[in-house]
Amino acid sequence: MEVQREQASAEKRSKKTNVIVTIVVALFVVAAVGGVIAANVMNDKLKWVTIAKPAPDKLNTVKGEIVPSDAQTIYQDSSKGRIQQVFVNEGQVVQKGAQLFQYEQSNIDLQLAKKAVDQKVAEANRDEAQKIIDSLTEQVNRLEADSDKKPGLERTISQQEANKQLADLQLEKIKLDQDQLNKKKQDSIVYSTMDGVVGNIDADRAQYTYTAPGSDKEDAPVMTIYSNSTYQMEGTITEKQKSEMAVNQEVRIKADVVSNQSWKGHILSVSDYPTHQGKKVVYAFKAQLDDSEKLYPGYHVTAKVDLPSQMEITIPRSSVMKKGKTTYVYVAKKGKVQKQEVSVESKDKETYTVLTGLEHGDRYLTNPSSDVHPGMKIKKD
Structure with a gap:
């Protein structure tokens, strides 16, 4: 009986020891699992801040x-006289180089016609002088060297050569005058300097009225071309x-x-x-x-x-981490910690101004610790 009691007591002590060992092992397992969980979940002491978007104000x-991005305002040039014809209508789309209106040309045309007559007269005088020169030269060539007629003929030839030279000079001047008048005639047409839309045509000018220099309407534009850019x-x-x-x-x-x-x-x-x-x-x-x-x-x-x-973004210096040449902060994205490289410059003793890397609306960690690492889950607020 005594032996049986000792065996029973030994079995109880063995079971009790096994229970204690099991409990201790379980506590170690729980502690280990808890440590892993704690290492992968952000604790409540870490502070996250969202960069506020600027509120609109006055x-x-x-x-x-x-x-319009550009406009060509055209005034009447009183030195060119009255407007003879307007080629465009208000609201019309025109291209650069399009004819807009034309000054009266009747006086120019009259002068050109007169110059044409002067040209014909000068050409006739030149041709007549040349004929006389040719005829007299032929006569001189047939005379004997000591002929008393020869000096008189030679004087006449010299006079005709002078007449011909004068006619040539007259023709040269007429040509210059014609070129100037033709240029003036060409300048009497006003062109658009841009692609655009015609606007603000002066109704009186469009009816070809004359605006005298010094009148109240002299400074009013004939029309305006508004750029369609x-x-x-x-x-x-x-x-x-x-x-x-x-x-x-x-x-x-x-x-x-x-x-x-x-x-x-x-x-x-x-x-x-x-x-x-x-x-x-x-x-x-x-x-x-x-x-x-x-x-x-x-x-x-x-x-x-x-x-x-x-638009300036500022963050506390405590939020900025450095490793080698890399400067970064921890940001929250999709419920996890991510490392975000940033470029910053000093604003004051406690603050950095962010140059690149963060935007309005980003959420960053203001007090990171050595326990924080990318991939950690973030507890929901």
């Missing part, structure tokens, strides 16, 4: 209107806007009368010379549109400009 909103936007900006607006900055344009559509473009020019609107100082600017379909000159539009101060 600073980056400018107003203006659509204008992509349109531009013109407007004014404030001093503050000018300080941040620069050529080639992108703009997004919307028209008051065209809904659900916008147009892209860029700043073409910003004036350095102010004008005054009451007490306010403003500066003129122009923006070139990439496309102007459905837009027309005179449309009122609003443009959004990406100003540098609003």
